[in-house]
Amino acid sequence: MLNVKKLSFSYDKTPVLKNISFKAKPGENIAIIGESGTGKSTLLKILHGEYDLNQGQIFWKEEEILGPKYNLVVGHDLMKYVAQEFDLMPFITVEENIGKFLSNFYPEEKQQRTAELLEVIELTKFAKIKVKTLSGGQKQRVALARALAKQPEIILLDEPFSHIDNFKKQSLRRSVFKYLKDKNITCIVATHDKEDVLGFADRMIVLNHNKIVVNNIPEALYQNPKTPLIASFFGEFNVISNEIVYAHQLKIVENSELKAIAKHSYFKGHYYLIEANLNGGIALFEHFEAIKKGLEICLKIEK
Secondary structure (H helix, E strand, O other): OEEEEEEEEEEOOEEEEEEEEEEEOOOOEEEEEOOOOOOHHHHHHHHOOOOOOOEEEEEEOOEEOOOOOOOOOOOOOOEEEEOOOOOOOOOOEHHHHHOOOOOOOOHHHHHHHHHHHHHHOOOHHHOOOEHHHOOHHHHHHHHHHHHHHOOOOEEEEEOOOOOOOHHHHHHHHHHHHHHHHHOOOEEEEEOOOHHHOOOOOOEEEEEEOOEEEEEEOHHHHHHOOOOHHHHHHHOOEEEEOOEEEEHHHEEEEOOOOEEEEEEEEEEOOOOEEEEEEEOOEEEEEEEOOOOOOOOEEEEEEOO
16 A cells, blocks of 8 residues: 655745645555646655655555665665656667566566557557657657566556557557556556546545645546636536536526527537637537527526
8 A cells, every 4th residue: 555644845945745645555546636836746756756755754565665865776666657758778679678677587478578568558569669760659658568567566657648649548548547457556647637537547636736635536526526626627617606517517598597698619529619708707518519609598507
């Protein structure tokens, strides 16, 4: 189990994280979300042992994770950290990068592990290709596979799919997070993308103003967002009479007190996102077709 106790950290005199406490069970997937600059990446680096704490403690099982004051080599043997920058060897092949730190005394096992991870990151056909020729997204996938090669007990992922093309992201997420669950690997993922969270995270931790403001299951945060910050992570929303209302919860009706004037219609595939003027502000809602600019409409909140 990962146990973070009252962690605080500052760069010089600038507070970055204050009084951070949470736990992660074996095999649990925890998403860390928050605006840029709230300390998501810093938190992962601290968990990895790259910085010394101002106060607090971090334990993986019974062993305390300590910073560079105490360790010449940062990180725990059973913990892997995958950053947004890739520390790969460009002049050897994809499969050689993945298997680099696996023992040559067990060649069959090494080959099997490498082949398995090539499938997980969907790069089997690139096995013999030198890493220097890959795209940024492909390199990110190789870095992920190499981190998984030695079967860590916990993996720390910093925006793990940020460089990957949209058409690949969905299947890759399913493949990677399924693998982590199957192998009972604890995962802490820092992300700004809801698609990295919904369907995969067991819990979400929201950072704001250097602190944890929410630690709960994704369903609870989605169904009852306490702040606009949380609602914005899940999609378009409105604040109407101090109530947070998602765009899909506003419906056109024949008559209501909520009268709006259509302003723009944005094609979103299976629906249009309608922007309208409502009580001097902007309202966003979903509709099955575009609405003519200037048309008055009545809206109702349906939750």
